[in-house]
């Protein structure tokens with residue numbers, strides 16, 4: 256599965272990671288199908304935000320409500336790795352629910368996309384396209 260996103264969304268992900276550094280940024284990715292149309296930055300409410308993330312639960316509730324009301328679907332979640340690890344960490348693997356959601360990880364100035372399959376996280380290719 257090829258992920259599609261606008262260069263605007265990609266830039267926004269990189270900017271969020273930079274802004275939150277040395278903490279992990281996190282947020283929700285919205286869109287339709289395999290196309291990420293927008294991101295919603297949320298507070299990282301984890302007590303150890305330098306090494307972990309937890310999306311603000313109220314933001315999740317709001318996004319689910321908006322989706323039910325005809326807004327974009329929640330396609331997945333993003334967070335950054337201030338230590339530069341450009342793949343899911345052991346913590347991510349233990350936390351991730353195999354619910355088919357897309358994970359984006361921002362590390363070392365790059366964005367990578369992942370999804371949990373039978374054998375753990377699989378890398379998803381992506382392309383940026385116009386609006």
Ligand SMILES: [Zn+2]
Nearest residue numbers: 334343344347
């Ligand atoms: Zn992580």
